[in-house]
Amino acid sequence: MSNMIERLVLVFAGVCVALAEYELSDYASHPCMRECVEGAPPMSCTYNFTVENYFVLTKACYDCPYNVTDCYRPHCVATDGVGRGIITVNRMLPGPAIQVCHNDMIIVNVHNMLYGSEGTTIHWHGVFQKGYQHHDGVSMITQCPITSHSKFQYRFKAANRGTLFWHGHAGLHRSDGLFGALIIREPLSRDPASHLYDHDLPEHTMIVHDWLVELTINRFAGHHHAGYDNKPASMLINGRGAFQEFVDPDTNQTVHTPYSVFKVRKDKKYRFRVISNGILNCPIQVSVDHHDITMIATDGVPHEPIVVSSFNIFAGERFDFILDADKDVGNYWIRTRGMADCGVKSAKQVAILRYENATEEHPTGPTDYESGRREGKLLNPWNKKGTPDLTPVSWLNTTLADPLHMKQVPDKKFYFAMDFNKVDNYVFNHEELYPLAAVNRNKRLYLPQMNHITNIAPPSPPLSQYDDIPKDMFCGSHNTRNCTHQYCECIHVIKVDLDDTVEMVLIDEGVTFNANHPIHLHGHHFRVVAMDRVNESTSLEEIKMMDEAGLIERNLETPIAKDTVTVADGGYTVIRFHADNPGFWLMHCHIDFHQSIGMGLIVQVGELNQMPRTPKHFPRCGNWQYTGEVDVEEKPRCPVDGAGRNHRESWLLMYAAMLSILCIKSM
Template identity: 55%
Template sequence: MRTHSLNVLACAGLIAMLPHFVRTNMSDDIYDVDDYKNHPCNRACEDNSPPRLCQYKWVVESYWTLPKACLNCPFNQSDCFRPHCISADGVQRGVSVVNRRLPGPPIEVVYWLNKGQNSMCVCQGDTIEVKIYNELSNGEGTSIHWHGLLQKGTPHMDGVSLVTQCPITYRSSFTYRFKAVDAGTHYWHGHTGMQRADGLLGAIVVRQPRSREPHFFLYDHDLSEHVILVNDWLTRMTLTAFLDHHHDDGDNKPALMLINGMGAHREFMDGNSTIYTPRASFTVQGGKKYRFRVISGAILNCPIQISVDGHTMLMIASDGNAFEPFTADSFNIFAGERYDFVLYADKTNALRNYWIRARGMADCSVKKAHQVAVLRYAGAPDVDPPEPTDWDSSIRGGMLLNPWNTPGSSTQVEITRMRASIPDENDGVLTSMPDKKFYLGMDFNKVDNFKFNNPNYYPLSFVERKKELYSPQINHISSMRPPSPPLSQFDDVPMSARCQDNVTGSAVRKRSINHSMAARFQLSPAPFLIEPRI
């Protein structure tokens, strides 16, 4: 088996073809803090209003948690919110971030108006333009994927390095430009190397006029400050953990999570008092109903259970698609998924605060990774809730939506049982006979993957059990990125890399436009099939 180095000439050809790539000398003002309060796209989303061009300027760079910009954080908590201060969980480590923020800047800025008016934001139909400057200190390339935005008509803007584009090289810039067609809760993240795991991620919310929003009547407020982005988090750079795990038997399991880039983990002593870096908090007014938008930026196999102490959640949407409301006490969210729910702030008799809980499972259960945020009632005492915050205490009984690895029951309801609020215009595709059908078997196989178990020097049969590494494969093929992006330079991908055998490479299937295809996935050893239509 052979590997292929990056085809530099091919990527240079893409640079010539797409004028979005530019060598750049950045000015100092790129580091100025821009909260986008005066952004021209901040307005109510209304019917028949003309779409706008929404422009953003982002710097992707290597940075540090609790840097000098944090001054006296966490001893002076207000310092933790200074420009360029990333407090995270209190553990100092390297990160990859946009504009020295964790999470990165959201593509949506909202000022809530009175009930009966829409929030001000990026609206469905707007054009989003993001200029990316790559300032990563290690010289690594980068790209940004727009998760949930289908990029119909602009596949070259999907942001997948060496699939839809060449990486944005160090000290270069690239401008993404696409229409915000898909309304709902989405997110963006780095799609090169381990950058997403090290902090390169943020929210995208595309709102629409009230006439197109089926659940608008269920809530009073839909605020940008009620977007929740949760992710598992390591105390060291992810590449170090990856190499340790794959080339030895090193630990790669997360011990904690972040909610909106914040959490309490490391203990700091201030005299006889123990203090922490700040947790995320979300303020509500008693008697009002709020739409919350939850995004999972999880990295490892880390399903996360979300619950709010003392409250139920009226679930109304998944992955940007509205479904018939369903009341749950908790829900599980998997990596890349998004859920919207309505919370009724009905605890008005004795004002207090409540925990919002994120409890990890699977890989995240090994070290009981979890995190909490504060649901803060306006007018309540400025103190944390009294309930314990440990992983075991975060189990929530009652009705669960989207159970993990268990069959459905009267109290555990699969997401597939939700019914769409708006019929899908493509529903006919699901019932029609496909032109082509492919069977894709997915499993972890015991093979001598030459990258991690050299068959000549230390094959799997030679190493001790705890150092065995099984390879994830589809039809016994381990995927590797091609040396050139096949979307734009398919002919530059050598035939030796287009493998069809039980090897490592880039499996390629050519199909005609307008053909209907069914791809049937078998996830071993799970006894079920998934059959999406393409």
Template identity: 45%
Template sequence: MIVTDWIHELSVSMFVDHHHSIGDNKPPTLLINGVGRFRVFNETTEPKYMKAATFNVDKGYKYRFRVINAEFLNCPIELSVDDHNITVIASDGYELEPITATSLVTYAGERYDFVLDANQDVNNYWIRFRGLMDCDERFTKAKQVAVLHYEGAPDVEPEGDPTWEELHNEGLQLNALNKGEEENETISVAEMRSLQGYDDSLKEIADYQFYVAYDFYAKNNSHFHRSPYYGYYQVPHKDNRLYTPQLNHISMKMPASPLLLDRPSPDNFCNMSSISEDCKEGYCECSHVLSVKKNAVVEIIIVDEGVTFDANHPFHLHGHNFRVVGMRRLANDTTIEEIKAFDEAGLLKRNLKNAPLKDTVTVPDGGYTVIRFKADNPGYWLFHCHIEFHVEIGMALVFKVGEHKDMVPVPPGFPQCGNYIPDHSMEATEKPKTDSQYISINHWWPVVLMNNNSTSSSSCLDSMSALVVLSFVWLLKLVIDT
């Protein structure tokens, strides 16, 4: 089951409209395996009929399903099957002790395997998908259905067109929205148990511990707001002000060329230890990199400060899996200092025995999630929010695992790319043979730059001037030829 958020425009168009406050960032509905109805079922305007995705089963058999949340917006999905329980047995490719529940919530980037026992009467049953957060009753009520079809049942859909409110089935819920170990009616990821056995990532004391706090901040981000002309608080309508999502008050600025190829010195990076205290109030951006030694055990305490929105962010780590050793919601909002005090008081529980393995995990709003991984895969690995509109504007950082000598060498002649801003950007395929001939320019491309030095304003202007002049020459040549 592949679940996607469905919008009727290009995602980049939606991003631009939302960025300029002339559109929103909320999907109106969903697709299941590429199939679905666009409009709400019970509108007065009858939607065109589209057959729902159908999953065929034989009575008396058990079936393994894999649900893949392939969304890119903030729309967690609650999944349930009418008159059936589901037994979750794996997540993100790693086996779990089986847990039977009524419903399961998945977040962007997550994958879950569950077993369904086809032990009910031969009939057709709704598989219900209900959108949460930006898809809930406050916004679009995004939803979709599929059909569980028993062999021998009529080839018709179940009766009724369930509304968004009716898509919730009461009972035990796994991975519930903004819930942690403090809840009794739900089971969080941190309470699931791995079948993979013990490994070094579960040792008592990690080699590195990083607190990574995030939220949406009211800042004069120079990409959005420019004081005194268009500062954040100078925008008269609050809805038109753009918040800045950051990790530890840093916006990730991608380097001009891939880190794994360029392998720059640490002087080109920044993190909490090197930035100014002013970054808490002002806007700071850089190549945000945390360095760890090869084979070290790394603990990350991800803190959702929860001040600006009642939101939810799934985080994904490239290059490694991790153990989810703790998860809790403390209040509507919190701080790193409160989490540290909570830990020092012995209240921050860690499962260091059989914590589940994953590569994507959510963080409760106003709470924390604690993950552990063994840094045994040398390289530069992105750690980011899996909501595309957030990571695009800086909600990410990079883990540098090991030293450059530990990383796989760059193959000779390996294609390389650099800054898209051209320097010596034009190449002439023919040079003038006499004073009366013009240069014939057939193509251009950015020059490969394998250093991380920033381009000065003057050099940028020189490059742009050269581009304008050469463009004029090309147009003049075109006129003469015609």
């Protein structure tokens, strides 16, 4: 009888857990969202993420945007009003924010409910994952994709603080809505800028990005295979904005979906945390009408404060600033203005800075594209040399107390040249059937590559299944002999020793297009020791000659630490990092279209025997070929009823079903 009761309890508990996981929480009042206190014990912070295909302005939105209140209903995703397919976590865009304290344990149970059997993963952008390397969330590098209708538990320590974020890292899911904020706070006593502000509120986290008017895979396939447009026309701020026009049938007035609103109180100073989930080649200029702002951190790392009128943020970057609410009580526009690809269609968006006691109205002043062009001092210029009014991030001085590990001569040094290369490939410009030379110029695809190599995903993750990867798939002399004239694709791995000081000279040759590439390194942050734009175009050879002649000056004393940095078109960025985290770490352009077709490489830190052990029962995947059947000895079966279960089991399941009904009613 005791065994029967035990089994019933287990069934009952399982039903209740399943129902709890089905609840799509926004975690706006999660217990881990708290003030971080010196000496307080860390917490274990659990989140359930359900990943789904979803749509803008579903039935959950009722009468939105005609009744604006409806736009804020649970499960209503209004975006900019354009009806399109999206991918969400818990039917939110952005997905739930994770806000914890330094050294908390983060546990995220991801349930993949995508239609069409798509696999997915989630990357924790900016988290170094030291000791938790298998939880970096990069499809086919650190794990297999989470298959449809299955679950995967990410579990890692919030070991490095600051403004971070999470996003999909399989396919183009990040571009369709699979992203959200990840903020790791520390006690104010450890924050070198804490004396400059009064409040650091969860609601002052801001995610900005360009936004397409259709599913990203449609635009991706159309652009790469048929030469169709890839330029964004819209942008979002915290998943909201105005783009699509609606005519109210009752008033005949034009209405829009609502803007994001950020509330402040006069004469208080607030810390804002800005994240770029940028999708395409779209640097974003951010400013606040009538307010200068004080920049204090980038990519989670504090630096000496600098007062600016605006700043640019590239895909994958984060910036923290302080806003002094010292203006007249009222409403002010927060502006984002896209450049490069976004500039073609004048993509922009606004949000509202609303002072306490101000009327709930839109600010005065235009919201067109040109009104977002803020004059004055700017941080992080796009494709410009540094000047008194243009401050590159390499001019920032860190206040980070961590050791620099800056040797005068690094242990390993690499040069990587990036550009859009004119080379036929069997995917987009088949050498025999439709080569570059034979197709219309507008339909030619120039490949974004590093050192003329297209990185391909392994068939199995090297971190957990290195021996399952055919060795001839890795880059070597056998497949990279003549890459400047023919298409080279391979698993592009560079190897460094554990505890090496590694320098990388990143060069954007800038021959084909006036673009730029924000480069993100997983597993580490790096010091930005130098950066400059040389000319409209350059070459690896020119930069190497400049370097050998001592013409590239490096800051090895107080360089800022980042994990994502732009490389100016026709210029270079020099980074250094301490390779203290064994594993396989992706380094790639954070523009989704570029990364998806191979603009990246893998940094192997340490020998295989220095890698962390793979967790028990970790999912496996890879190539398979039929080699014959296996004889399986048939196991004895219990007597069963017509439903395929024994009679005692049937009675137990009936009782469990009754308990399940009670569980549902109690929730």
